[in-house]
Each structure stands twice: as structure tokens, then as C-alpha cells.
Amino acid sequence: MTVIATESLSKRFPRVTALDRLTVGITPGVTGLVGANGAGKSTLIKILLGLSPASEGSASVLGMDVSTQGSAIRERVGYMPEHDCLPPDVSATEFVVHMARMSGLPPTAARERTADTLRHVGLYEERYRPMGGYSTGMKQRVKLAQALVHDPHLVLLDEPTNGLDPVGRDDMLALIRRVHTDFGISVLVTSHLLGELERTCDHVVVIDGGKLLRSSSTADFTQRTAALAVEVTDTDRHPDGTAALRTALEGAGVTVHADESGAAPGAGRLLYITVTEDSVYDAVRDAAAELGLGLVRMEQRRHQIAEVFTQQPHESRSPEPGDSEHQRPQEPAQVRERSSADVV
Numbered sequence: 001m002t003v004i005a006t007e008s009l010s011k012r013f014p015r016v017t018a019l020d021r022l023t024v025g026i027t028p029g030v031t032g033l034v035g036a037n038g039a040g041k042s043t044l045i046k047i048l049l050g051l052s053p054a055s056e057g058s059a060s061v062l063g064m065d066v067s068t069q070g071s072a073i074r075e076r077v078g079y080m081p082e083h084d085c086l087p088p089d090v091s092a093t094e095f096v097v098h099m100a101r102m103s104g105l106p107p108t109a110a111r112e113r114t115a116d117t118l119r120h121v122g123l124y125e126e127r128y129r130p131m132g133g134y135s136t137g138m139k140q141r142v143k144l145a146q147a148l149v150h151d152p153h154l155v156l157l158d159e160p161t162n163g164l165d166p167v168g169r170d171d172m173l174a175l176i177r178r179v180h181t182d183f184g185i186s187v188l189v190t191s192h193l194l195g196e197l198e199r200t201c202d203h204v205v206v207i208d209g210g211k212l213l214r215s216s217s218t219a220d221f222t223q224r225t226a227a228l229a230v231e232v233t234d235t236d237r238h239p240d241g242t243a244a245l246r247t248a249l250e251g252a253g254v255t256v257h258a259d260e261s262g263a264a265p266g267a268g269r270l271l272y273i274t275v276t277e278d279s280v281y282d283a284v285r286d287a288a289a290e291l292g293l294g295l296v297r298m299e300q301r302r303h304q305i306a307e308v309f310t311q312q313p314h315e316s317r318s319p320e321p322g323d324s325e326h327q328r329p330q331e332p333a334q335v336r337e338r339s340s341a342d343v344v
């Protein structure tokens, strides 16, 4: 069963191809849609809501055709836009009640659902204050509340963590996860931060320059590798414990690589050991014990979603005359740079 399906979907603006023959199927659960700024995420969401026509191809949401059933889709789908869209002089309660009424709820149900939804997003105490005085995190919560108030089957969240500090981001991601676990609502959430989606989503779709780069379950993205990461302490006898362990293991016939990328915190102290058989774990433990080194870390390494950008060749769209800086799709490397601190 798919909640969203697109078939060779394209959207061309006069100077930019925002979506380029995108074919993807999204199943129930929490799905992340990741891509650099300009990759085509917001354009896809607008087409899925029936707000913007595709140039070519087709798409359906909850089994309904986006080109002919836009209003029926919007009855069953919640949408949290990326941009700031909250009137500063009204309270969260007034705004969310209004949005609930616009979605067709009768007055009493709209007020009750508003109170429940604002409580769910953690805004109950402040619900009568004008939103102009809200923090960015509070505003994002109101935007989430209005997307949920009419009890949709699916919500489309466009960059919900934008502008939030790390704690605010974690809170918002936990809230998004609960939208699915507590209410069974499917979620499509966009982000340019790969690490966020790795933690929150069951499935991740990566697009770049309007094209599909990869669509996989998060578990497939982050599957275990054959490498074991090991970190040891230094001692008076072995001032460079890492080097001593490496020499001992290589002497025992174990293949060892140091992490010279500098990408991970403390990377210089990590040894990556190829696990060919279970006895390698014993060899590491015994070598550290014989040298008198403390074993700080011994963990099976997992792939990180960011690696998708380093593994796959990138087909870049050539900039066209007249492209502004905003219109030009950015290289996936920029996703990697932004996300590396977040992912590791």
C-alpha cells in the first residue's frame, strides 16, 4: 500500500526544471524527503496537495489523483508550510480554530480539536497569547498544530526544524515521531539535514536537482558494515595506545585502518578493524588487555545516510542563463557539509 505515488513526475519553470521524471512510492509511516536547497522538495509538496499542476507525469495521494482531486486530498492531508505564515496579532487558539473551521469542522468540534492539538504540541499554557510574541519553536508548533487539527490521514511537513536550536530540533523531531506512533498519521517530512531524518524516519527519499537519487528504508541506509570501531586509552608504558594496539593486532594478522578523515569526533584515536570472523573480537580484547590499555569503545560501525552522496555519482543540471543563485540547485556536497556535524 502506498500513501503517495508519483510516476515520471516533472515540473518545469521557465528557467528551471524543479522536478525531473520523479518516480517514487511512499508507504505508511514516517518518511523523510531530503535534498539540498532547491532540490525540488517544496515543489513536490505543492503538486501533491493539488496546489500546483505538474508539467508531465502523474501523482496520487491516498489513492486520489492530484490533478483532479485536489480538494478531496486537502481534506485528508495536513500541510505545514516552510515559510512564516502566522498572523502576529491573533492567538494560537484563534488561528488553529480558524484553520479547523476552514477544514470543515463545526464550531464546537473545531474548538475541542484545537485545545487537544495545542496540548499535544506542548502549547496549552500559551494558547491565548498573540503569536507575534512567540519564539521560533512555538511558531513551528502552531504550524504543526494547524496541520493536525482536522485529524488528517497524512501530513506533509516542509522543513519543520528550520530555525530551531539543537534542543528545539530534537523536541520537534520527537513530536513528529509521536504524530505517527500516537495517532497513526503518516508523515512526509522534508529536511536538508540528513542526520535528522536518520533518527526520525522509517524510510528516506533523497532527491537532487529534481531527480530521485535513492529511496530506501532507514535500516538499509544505516546497515551494519563489516568494520569494528575501536578506541583505547594511553598509558605511561604506551603513551600512544592507539599505535601500540594497531601494531599488536597487525602482528596477529588482523586488518586495521586508522580513520584519517577527521570526520568523526576523536577520529585520530579510532581504529577500524575488519571483522572476518568472530575471533577478531577476542583478538582485540586480548591485545588491549596484554598491553594494559583501557578499552573505551568497541562498536560495530553503521553506514550513515550522508554516505549516499559520496557513493553515488551525481548528475548535475547545468546552470541555465539567467539562473539566480536561489534557482541553481546546489551540489550534494553542500548537504554533506551541513550534515556532517549533525550526522556523526
Ligand SMILES: Nc1ncnc2c1ncn2[C@@H]1O[C@H](COP(=O)(O)OP(=O)(O)OP(=O)(O)O)[C@@H](O)[C@H]1O
Binding pocket: 013, 014, 016, 017, 018, 035, 036, 037, 038, 039, 040, 041, 042, 043, 044, 159, 326, 327, 328, 329
Ligand atoms: N514559482 C517558481 N518559479 C520559478 N522557479 C521556481 C518556482 N518555485 C520553485 N522554483 C525553483 O525550482 C527549484 C526547486 O525549488 P523548491 O522550492 O522546490 O526546492 P526545495 O528543495 O524545497 O528547496 P528550499 O528548501 O530551498 O525551498 C529551485 O531552483 C527554485 O528556484
